Amino acid sequence: MADIVDPKSDSFHSWNRAISAIMANLHDESLPAHLLEALRTIVPIDIIIIEILCRNNKTVIHYDNVEQERHKIIIEDYLNGPYLLNPFYQAFMDNVQPGGYLLEELAPDDFLNSEYFKQYYHASDGGSEFGYLFSVTPEIGVCIGISRSTWNPDFSAEEVNKLRAMEPVVRTSFLSYWEAIKGLDTSDQTSTSDLHQQIASAVENFGTSVLTARECQIAQLILRGHSSKSTAEKLDITAATVNTHRHKIYEKLDVTSQAELFSVFIDALSCSGESNFSDPLEAYHKLK
Incomplete structure (x- = not known):
């Protein structure tokens, strides 16, 4: 009579095999793939x-x-x-x-x-x-x-x-894997650092040419996914005040929704490297 395989036992054996593969490849570039397979033995x-x-x-x-x-x-x-x-x-x-x-x-x-x-x-x-x-x-x-x-x-x-x-x-x-591979390839660290600073600056300065400092703060929080209530709590103002600012932001940027605001934001970011404007929105309007 054939043995009945206990699913829990089978999962345990699969996990053990996966862990064995991880241990055998700690210093190999295949480690991430082995991590995925180990996780998949427990959760789809x-x-x-x-x-x-x-x-x-x-x-x-x-x-x-x-x-x-x-x-x-x-x-x-x-x-x-x-x-x-x-x-x-x-x-x-x-x-x-x-x-x-x-x-x-x-x-x-x-x-x-x-x-x-x-x-x-x-x-x-x-x-x-x-x-x-x-x-x-x-x-x-x-x-x-x-x-x-x-x-x-x-x-x-x-x-x-x-x-x-x-x-x-x-x-x-x-x-352990990271220590073995010595982290990132540093051959182009300077160029990617410059690019990061350029992108981070563009995000931080988005809208500064047309919005007030408070409106820029609120626009940033909207883009990150904060509600009016959450934005109000972060800035220590009322939700009604946030909604008033939101209306002014939409009006100044000529958008009518969060979807349009995000679209303008992404389009402006794509233009940030093509000019010397601190606000990518200026570059976006110039190139439209």
Whole structure:
């Protein structure tokens, strides 16, 4: 009589085999792929993207399994500037405690309704996302983002708990791998640092040529996915005052919605390297 395979036991053996592969490849460039396979023995995953987050340099995609037809939206367009709005990037810059987080645990309160979320998650069929966030040096962090496509169910509470329980394995194995590969290729660090500073400056100065300082603050928070209530709390003003400012922002920028505001923002960023204007919006209007 054939033995009946216990599914839990089978999963345990799969996990052991995956961990064995990780241990055997800690110093090999195949380590990220082995990490993905280990995670998949516990929780179904569609996409993994490993980002190297830098305080004074441009974000780098170290590894991903994104299909080529979706690569432009998820990777290329994202690296042109929107990476600065990513909640995981913001969390790293704000020195959030290292660990495993669902996207919505780090994101502003209205992020899931923001144009950023719609364009860089929904538009690319991105669904539920969980990320491991930790530092490799004081200036460099890592976000190992795993997600499911929109047609698959969100991570359940049980799955999230399993992913969090796996955090020490993910973090320590990647840190060992990082030490072995000596981090990023530094051959073009200066040029990417200059590009990062250019992009960061363009984001920070967006709208300064036509908006007041307070309106610029509010526009930035809107773009990041904050609601009127959250914006009011951050700036210690009333929600009604925020809405008044929002109306003036839309009027001055000749837009009628958050979607149009975000579109102008992205178009302006794309023009930021083509002029000496501090506000990319000036370059955008000049080139229109």
